Amino acid sequence: MKFAKPAAVAALAVSLIAPLAACSSSDSGSGGVVHLTFRQFDPESEVTGLKTALDAWNAAHPNIQVELQTLSPNNAQQFAREANSGSGPDIDQIAYTDVSFLATPKILQPLDDLEKNDPLPGGTDGLLATDLTKIDGKTWAMPWTADTMALVYNQKALTAAGIAKPPATWEELAADAKQISSSSGGKTAGFCFPASGSATSAGWFAINYYLWSHGATLVKKDAAGNWSAGATKEQLTSAIQFFTDLFSSGAVSKANQAVQDYSDPSIVNGLANGSCAMTYEPPSTFTKLEQQATAAGTTVTTAPMPSGLTDGATHLGGRALGINRNTEHAEEAWQVIKYLMSADTFKTYTQYPANKTTLTQLSVPQSQQGYVQQLPHSQSFGRYIGSEMTVSSIEQLANQQFSSVYSGQSSAADAASALLDGLAKGLKG
Incomplete structure (x- = not known):
């Protein structure tokens, strides 16, 4: 069929x-x-x-x-x-x-x-x-x-940087993205993702995928039905620092801090014309992106997200x-x-x-x-449903705190503490 x-x-x-x-x-x-x-x-x-x-x-x-x-x-x-x-x-x-x-x-x-x-x-x-x-x-x-979401990549951009296959872990993604940006003299961004601090920024997906693949989650429910934060301060600090380092290493353009959605032209056009090597997209956006890339004389394809074959990591x-x-x-x-x-x-x-x-x-x-x-x-966001705090409220809080570090307004440790405080207050109703 x-x-x-x-x-x-x-x-x-x-x-x-x-x-x-x-x-x-x-x-x-x-x-x-x-x-x-x-x-x-x-x-x-x-x-x-x-x-x-x-x-x-x-x-x-x-x-x-x-x-x-x-x-x-x-x-x-x-x-x-x-x-x-x-x-x-x-x-x-x-x-x-x-x-x-x-x-x-x-x-x-x-x-x-x-x-x-x-x-x-x-x-x-x-x-x-x-x-x-x-x-x-x-x-x-x-x-x-x-x-x-799946990892979407421009194979020509990877090949030009000497990378034979897409990254299988988040750590590999960071290394590959830095290598792509460096080897191209900054002409090709290694990784492009929406990193704005808006309430509905699609950076939310990357934040969760990273946490889930590293054994953490933003909120969790115990056997007695009680809700609490599902990550320690150290785990949240590490996650925030990981994405912040993508900007400081040059793997991601700082311009992405103003991008809210994965369908933003700066990301879609970048994948199609080769000025961006990797991002993540849902199927509905990929099909249009593929047509655009073909018209531009290049190709884009998909792979599982980093750790995407681990149950519950996406x-x-x-x-x-x-x-x-x-x-x-x-x-x-x-x-x-x-x-x-x-x-x-x-x-x-x-x-x-x-x-x-x-x-x-x-x-x-x-x-x-x-x-x-x-x-x-893949596993649904049902793991976040049922507490006194709505999923949209958790999303808004996470996006704001991660973004505050990208822009230099806060340290990773302080943002992690603020995130934990916000979750504690929200989960109490």
Whole structure:
């Protein structure tokens, strides 16, 4: 089975819905046809392949017709309001981190009985992210797509510096990045990553990956359910100093301290034109970057992140599928979910399935094998969910403290202490 490369952006015949508009539950029209609505939140330009897959379903199932609705960006609160008022789509795409918020019989239907009566091919053992979709012994949504960050590199830039293969550890990355920057006379930055101190800076991913691969985590829960910091002051100081040294050694340009996102042109264009050797990107950004690099006469490819083949050293993101408790056709909705989770859907939908078995059935381009190798070892941010401190608050605190050292406003030790103090206060509620 082929994992298709992204199709050209085309007009997408989807139904756009206005905020707070009530969608009726499915009903049987003339001839006994069941009409279901499926809502998703990704931009239309990214779901051309999904529309193709649903067109194939509708052609093969004349008695179960699915209408694709797009409401972007993600708005779990709206779906909750609709479900509580007796409306909303029959099937809803849900971010993994939103499942716990929606996991109530007033919003979603538990899926265990549906799966038991009409099992998934191969069962549920190969599903990823079940720690976020199964709550209090009930399955509230099915893991559907999976994504993570992979190391993206320009092979020409590595080769020019005498480096034969991408780094396998963070320590190797630091050494290789310094060598690339030095050997190129500063024309090629060895590593480019978003390092701003903004609340949502994507430097957050690198911070966590480094900590996780070195036996630490920002917060942890003990057997009694109590939350505390998951790293010592020494571990946090070491992590902060590691990234700070990337700037002082020349491995990373100081200009990256103002960059917030991995899709920033300074990073994407740098990889494509060879002025940046390595970074990290999710699959959705890589596919566009690869096209840009090809047009520029170079190539980019992926590898696992440093220590990315160690279980739990990288994050697992993605989307789940849930069934609205108001639907009148839960069994038909379940049939559609099974199809959406199958390899048939991922022939055209350029996401990765959250199912290890389905993932092995896809023919993925060699340049994207870094994601395929790493995904089975990735672990969700569910490890941070459940304390009095939200994940977004932890993210903001970490980004601020790490950035304060990059910019010279604080020492690594002082920033580590401030980070620990902030976590202690936040975890107390």
